[in-house]
Amino acid sequence: MIFYELFVRSFFDSNDDGIGDLNGITQKLDYLQTLGIDGIWLLPIMKSASFHGYTIIDFYSINPLYGNFDDLKKLIKIAHEKNIKIILDIPINHTSVKCQWFQKAINGDKKYVDYYVWQNEKTDINEKRHWDNSPIWFKYKDKYFYGLFGSSSPDLNFENPELWEEMKGIFKFWLDLGIDGFRLDAAKHIFDYNIEKGKFEYQHEKTIKFWKEMVDYIKSINENSIIVSEIWDSPEVVKKYHGLFDIEFNFPLSYEIKDAVKFQDPHLLVKGIKNTLSHYIKGNVESVSGNFLTNHDMNRLVSELNNDINKVKLAYSILFTLPGYQFIYYGEELGMKGLNLDVNFTEDSQEPFQWYENGFGPGQTEWKGCKYNPPYSNISYESERNDIDSLLNYIKTLIKFRKDNIWLSNARIDNIRNNRYFISYSLIGKNNKFDVYHNFKNQPININIKNTEIQLLNGSFVKNKNIIKLNGHSTIIIKNIKN
Template sequence: MIFYELYLRSFYDSNDDGLGDFLGLKNKLDYLCNLGIDYVWLLPIMKSPAFHGYTVSDFYEVNPVYGTLEHLKNTLKEGHEKGLKFVLDLPINHVAVSSEWFQKALKGEEPYKNWFIWANEKADLDEIRHWDDSKIWQKIGDKYFYGIFGPASPDLNFENPELWNEIKKIFKFWLETGFDGFRLDAAKHIFDFDIEEMHFKYQHEKNVEFWKEMTKYIKSIKEDAIVISEVWDAPEIVRKYEGIFDIGFNFPIAEDLKMTLKKESPSEFNKTLIKCIPEYLPDGKVLSKSGNFLTNHDMTRILSDLKDEEKVKLGFSILYTLPGVPFIYYGEETGMKGIPKDVNFTEDSQEPFHWYENGFGPGQTEWKGYKFNPPYSGESVEEQKKDKNSILNTVKSLISFRKNNLWLENAKVEILNFDENVVELRGYDQLHEIIAYYNLKSSISSFFLQNGQELLSIGNNYIENNVISLAPFGVHIIKKK
């Protein structure tokens, strides 16, 4: 499985209003198919006052800037006919202030007033969340509501069973609309507040029970629906949720792999595998597949982070040769740049996708100015297609390699060797075996190759008499004979 995270507003515009939309996606399904994508993960497309869509005002309506529900259904239907599947990003732990649910709750209407958490005499109105100095209590009129993600996002109170039933209706609605699964935003935040003591507290056991019931329900509606969780935390926390979801995002490997590339350190690479994907090491056991990625919509784009196209290619090469499920964020395949201010201000990592080198043309979205990706910056599809060594063509080659070796998704891995320059990685199952060589340094490394058939070579690598000169940040993969 190859996943593509897509921000619709920035992708392709079908009606010349400067905003990407459902029919624009329909017009560009072939681009995704030619890239080799299997699943399109759509960031929230429900009705929302926010550009990013993560504060939902109506879970049963599409955002009108993207078109109509019929436009969406037609797009999903045509995508299915082309072999694509679609995953919907559903942020259910909070709503928008403009949500009918919250507006009725403010008026004291049943059952909505009990669907939110309101401050009482026990509440410390100055309590801040643990990752920054933002307050968790938000004032509106003469009331204070709990909003861990800020004043635009009233948190829902899942202590109420009727709310669980409402969430099930939402899942059912979107599955019947044509989606093939869900990406579950902020999965550890369903129960993150102690209602008795009135303070912030992760309650992972309650979260686990909630998601067990929801995933069981989702699969009762659509047996092959795929469910992906976002638990952004340390490995020991992430593992509390293993086995509930089909795929769990592996934030630790994303962060550690990028740091390894920055340090150009084979020893750090070895530590990263042991720490972040132990379930794929020889004695490990996979409960939920590892969702492997380099960046997403909340993070600095990979080229802005690594500042070196060859390192970016190496990062993708590692991603597509490791077990688990690879994800790519739209525009990373063409080398888009972007540095969000923080997780509350992510516009700068969600700039318009460039189809044309001059930045303008039919279907080009223009909802935001080009702060990080100006015209003639070389990261358009038009320009990248011309260069066989471009990031785009490298990613296409890697996806093609991956799809020719589908067994890698469930493979075991082990580090055979590493020195100050090169990592030698073995991937295998009962029927297959490959050896991957990664040069983590900015200088050429020469060594004897094991006997085998060449499957993939990234970089200006040179082989003579079974000795390879591996290019700086180059990759060479062989199939063992």
């Protein structure tokens, strides 16, 4: 499956207020269908105190800027008619300080006091977030609350069994509306503060128990629901959660692909494959790897690779020739740019989708200026749709290749080989075998190949008898039909 990560605010505006909305997505479903995607991952659409939507005010609502429940039902209905599934981002680790739960808690309502984590006699209010030394304890009126993700995002207290039932109600609410599944934000953080010890501490066993109960509940309502987890951590930590979710985002692989391409070092890709796709090497796939190159928290790929379009195409060639499912961040198919220079400010990677070369036209979102993707920069649907060499049409080619070879999602990886600038590996299915060759160098390399059925994915090559000269940043596939 191929998913499209979509930030509603930036995509398409149906009512001329400059802000993308649900009806705007509905109007552009033909575009997404033509692109070839199988599913849309909607970033949070609930009422929120933040532009990005991850500080929820009301889990049972829709941001009025995006539309209403009838608009959502219409989107789901028409998407399903086009065989496109809709999964929803649910950030349940915390709420906004404006959430009614928190406001009731701060005013002493016992039920909701127990929904949050508060300072006690063991608390060190000077403790910092481990990865960037940011504060995790914040004073609101006369109380200190725990907020791993900032002063406006108090963490929920999942030691409270009532909260487990509340979460089940939230999942059921959205499933009953027709949502096909969920992307679970910050999934490893459900139990990340040890109240008894009074310190930050990942408690993976508790978190796994919580998610198993939630997943079982979701599947009891819709056994075909799709559950995607965000566990942004090392391969060792991610492996603790194998088999729990349908799809696990593969963050380490994302970094290894980009660094391998950026530094022309295929050894990094070998490391990424062996460390994060070992279950595909063994042929024992418990959870599907959710492979991607960037998302809303990261730099856009073109900016990450210093505007080198050949490297960008090579990175996508790698992404689409590995087992697992692919996720594409909106606008990446156009080559949109953006750098997140501040972890607390991600607007620059969430600029409006560029439909028109001059930056204006029906449906163009305008909620913020385009610092990285200004008009007349040849980064737009209008400028790329009829250009056979555009990134947009290249991404379409890769998606078609993948959909023509669905077996690749669960293929076994074997015969991994590399040298200074080159990597090859085999993708093996029940009745198929593809040998994949990537050239990381910007100069040609020679490959000795006996087989004659070659598919070029990216770049170019010259064949002379059994010798193939594979040009720089190019990818070819040798097809073998197993007897």
